[in-house]
Amino acid sequence: MNDRQHTAQGAERKQQLLDAAARLFAEQGYAETRVSDIVETAGVAKGLFYWYFDNKEAVFRELAVEMRHRLRRVQAAAMDDEAPALVRLLQGAVASVRFMAENAAFFSLLEVERRNVPDVLRESTEQHLRDVAALIREGQADGSVTDTDPAELLALSVVGTVGQFSHLHRTGRVTLSLDEMSGYVARLVARMLTADEKVARASLTALRRKGTPTPAAGA
Amino acid sequence: MNDRQHTAQGAERKQQLLDAAARLFAEQGYAETRVSDIVETAGVAKGLFYWYFDNKEAVFRELAVEMRHRLRRVQAAAMDDEAPALVRLLQGAVASVRFMAENAAFFSLLEVERRNVPDVLRESTEQHLRDVAALIREGQADGSVTDTDPAELLALSVVGTVGQFSHLHRTGRVTLSLDEMSGYVARLVARMLTADEKVARASLTALRRKGTPTPAAGA
DNA sequence: ACCCTTATTGACCCCCGGGTCAAGTATCGC
DNA sequence: GCGATACTTGACCCGGGGGTCAATAAGGGT
Numbered sequence: 001m002n003d004r005q006h007t008a009q010g011a012e013r014k015q016q017l018l019d020a021a022a023r024l025f026a027e028q029g030y031a032e033t034r035v036s037d038i039v040e041t042a043g044v045a046k047g048l049f050y051w052y053f054d055n056k057e058a059v060f061r062e063l064a065v066e067m068r069h070r071l072r073r074v075q076a077a078a079m080d081d082e083a084p085a086l087v088r089l090l091q092g093a094v095a096s097v098r099f100m101a102e103n104a105a106f107f108s109l110l111e112v113e114r115r116n117v118p119d120v121l122r123e124s125t126e127q128h129l130r131d132v133a134a135l136i137r138e139g140q141a142d143g144s145v146t147d148t149d150p151a152e153l154l155a156l157s158v159v160g161t162v163g164q165f166s167h168l169h170r171t172g173r174v175t176l177s178l179d180e181m182s183g184y185v186a187r188l189v190a191r192m193l194t195a196d197e198k199v200a201r202a203s204l205t206a207l208r209r210k211g212t213p214t215p216a217a218g219a
Numbered sequence: 220m221n222d223r224q225h226t227a228q229g230a231e232r233k234q235q236l237l238d239a240a241a242r243l244f245a246e247q248g249y250a251e252t253r254v255s256d257i258v259e260t261a262g263v264a265k266g267l268f269y270w271y272f273d274n275k276e277a278v279f280r281e282l283a284v285e286m287r288h289r290l291r292r293v294q295a296a297a298m299d300d301e302a303p304a305l306v307r308l309l310q311g312a313v314a315s316v317r318f319m320a321e322n323a324a325f326f327s328l329l330e331v332e333r334r335n336v337p338d339v340l341r342e343s344t345e346q347h348l349r350d351v352a353a354l355i356r357e358g359q360a361d362g363s364v365t366d367t368d369p370a371e372l373l374a375l376s377v378v379g380t381v382g383q384f385s386h387l388h389r390t391g392r393v394t395l396s397l398d399e400m401s402g403y404v405a406r407l408v409a410r411m412l413t414a415d416e417k418v419a420r421a422s423l424t425a426l427r428r429k430g431t432p433t434p435a436a437g438a
Numbered sequence: 439a440c441c442c443t444t445a446t447t448g449a450c451c452c453c454c455g456g457g458t459c460a461a462g463t464a465t466c467g468c
Numbered sequence: 469g470c471g472a473t474a475c476t477t478g479a480c481c482c483g484g485g486g487g488t489c490a491a492t493a494a495g496g497g498t
Contacts, residue, residue, distance in 0.1 A: 007444065007495080031250040034485060045447045050487065146410075149403060153395075156387060157380070157407055164379040174375065184368060188376055191365075191410050226465080226474065253455060264477045269457065 014052045016042045021059045030060060067107065068124045074099045085139035086193065089132070093162050093189050094182045100166030101178055107166060129155050139193065146195035158189055233271045235261045240278045249279060286322065287343045293318045304358035305412065308351070312381050312408050313401045319385030320397055326385060348374050358412065365414035377408055 006014065020041035024033040035056055039046045053059045078095030079088040100107045133155035139145030145154070165185050168174040174181060225233065239260035243252040254275055258265045272278045297314030298307045319326045352374035358364030364373070384404050387393040393400060 005444075009495085010444065013445080035487085036485070046486095047448070047488080048446055051445070056486070149406060153393070153403055156393065157383075160383040160387075161376070161380065164376075164383060168375065168379075174372070176372075184372055187368065188411055191414070192407055195410070224474080228465085229474065232475080254457085255455075265456095266458080266478070267476055270475070275456070 010052075013042075013044070013048070017044070017049060017052055018059065018063060022063050025060065025063070065124070067103065068128075070103075071096065071099055072124075072128065084144060085135050085142065086144040086190070089135050089139065089158065089193065090186045090189060092132070092135075093158060094186050096162045097166055097169075097182045097185050098178055100163070101169045101181070107170065129159060132158055136193065145193045148195065154193060157192055161185065161189060161192070229271075232261075232263070232267070236263070236268060236271055237278065237282060241282050244279065244282070284343070286326065287347075289322075290315065290318055291343075291347065303363060304354050304361065305363040305409070308354050308358065308377065308412065309405045309408060311351070311354075312377060313405050315381045316385055316388075316401045316404050317397055319382070320388045320400070326382075326389065348378060351377055355412065364412045367414065373412060376411055380404065380407060380411070 017038060021033070021038045024037050024041060035049055036046055038059075039049050049059075053062070074095050075092045078091045080091060081088075083091070129152070133151040136145055136151040136154050136158075140147040140151060162185060165174065165181060169176070169178070169181055176184070236257060240252070240257045243256050243260060254268055255265060257278075258268050268278075272281070293314050294311045297310045299310060300307075302310070348371070352370040355364055355370040355373050355377075359366040359370060381404060384393065384400060388395070388397070388400055395403065
């Protein structure tokens with residue numbers, strides 16, 4: 001049973017299992033990963049797994065939820081409150097690409113095995129989309145983002161593109177360095193969102209001026 | 220034993236099984252679909268499955284390969300040889316979106332379960348990417364496509380976006396009509412590829428003038 | 439020292455599901 | 469009609485892997 005009282009030692013063990021699971025899920029997929037693989041990797045007996053988790057799916061859910069939270073924090077941290085909407089969008093996109101790439105191991109699950117994560121994740125994903133859409137609407141209001149298309153669709157496109165390239169980078173399909181790739185994604189997103197090339201160029205310049213705000217060093 | 224000699228009846232039976240498998244894979248995923256589900260849906264005994272296919276994975280592979288071929292034909296048919304590169308790119312993108320959406324059932328597999336399709340599919344996907352990249356290069360040469368980014372990356376972006384929105388449409392996340400959605404994708408792709416908005420707008424106009432070339436009615 | 443809760447073990451259970459098979463039926467060529 | 473080959477059946481096999489459990493150790497609070 002899951003919500004047991006854990007000692008410090010217990011919490012640590014649980015984390016070990018989470019780490020092992022994350023690695024294995026990412027490497028060989030959810031279905032292909034045996035609980036016995038996980039406990040073996042963590043160096044504990046099988047029964048212990050069920051001391052900390054209800055079942056195999058529970059560990060997956062826990063991983064997914066935590067990653068979402070971390071991503072949100074990173075995104076928030078990357079955005080400069082002073083900056084205009086479009087620049088903040090680009091900052092968020094760049095930060096996301098970097099974070100997803102650095103935590104590639106974790107994010108592969110979310111993409112590949114979305115069937116297994118019905119309720120909790122959807123919610124947080126929707127929230128993220130709403131946030132991005134709000135930013136886009138802001139940009140449309142000040143004229144920096146095209147208003148030929150609805151903000152929701154554009155948000156979907158931005159988020160989708162970011163996920164796409166994180167995926168490509170993780171799987172080795174794209175071998176650019178992180179800097180090169182996040183730069184490319186920024187340009188791409190800028191082009192997607194703007195009808196006016198001058199605005200796009202100016203925003204990219206602003207983004208560059210900010211420098212990349214040391215996106216490593218998670219919580 | 221797979222490459223048996225099939226009578227007309229046999230070929231039909233095999234197709235029934237393929238259809239059933241496609242539907243079930245799409246509805247509930249590859250891993251979650253039992254061979255017993257497939258034969259039940261097709262209304263035959265379990266043993267018959269193994270008369271036509273070596274194993275569960277084989278039927279999946281066969282489905283995947285066939286879909287790729289059909290997609291390629293549709294894409295080729297949608298492109299107007301006379302038209303400039305950028306317009307042809309948009310035509311191909313629109314046709315792909317429509318085809319993938321109409322054959323949503325099939326395409327979900329390719330996205331979700333890419334682990335199971337190592338060699339054959341990759342090859343054909345790579346070929347498709349090379350084709351798109353070539354078109355993009357052509358567009359870069361005549362100045363209609365931005366040359367701030369390499370054609371390979373842009374090709375990846377275009378193909379990825381098309382797949383993305385087919386996915387969203389299939390899963391009901393986007394409820395636009397096919398026409399609306401393919402129109403949006405065309406605009407998006409045009410913006411992604413062009414640094415110059417005027418070029419983008421002109422190409423979209425050209426695309427619209429062609430009309431949507433009745434993309435239903437597969438071979 | 440004692441007891442209660444947490445932590446840990448590994449053998450075991452058991453069912454699900456992929457794959458087999460021996461046996462039957464329909465069909466076709468001749 | 470007859471043999472041969474294609475087709476079809478459903479009971480069975482069997483291994484893997486998710487999940488259980490009784491026993492034991494280790495803390496840690498009083």
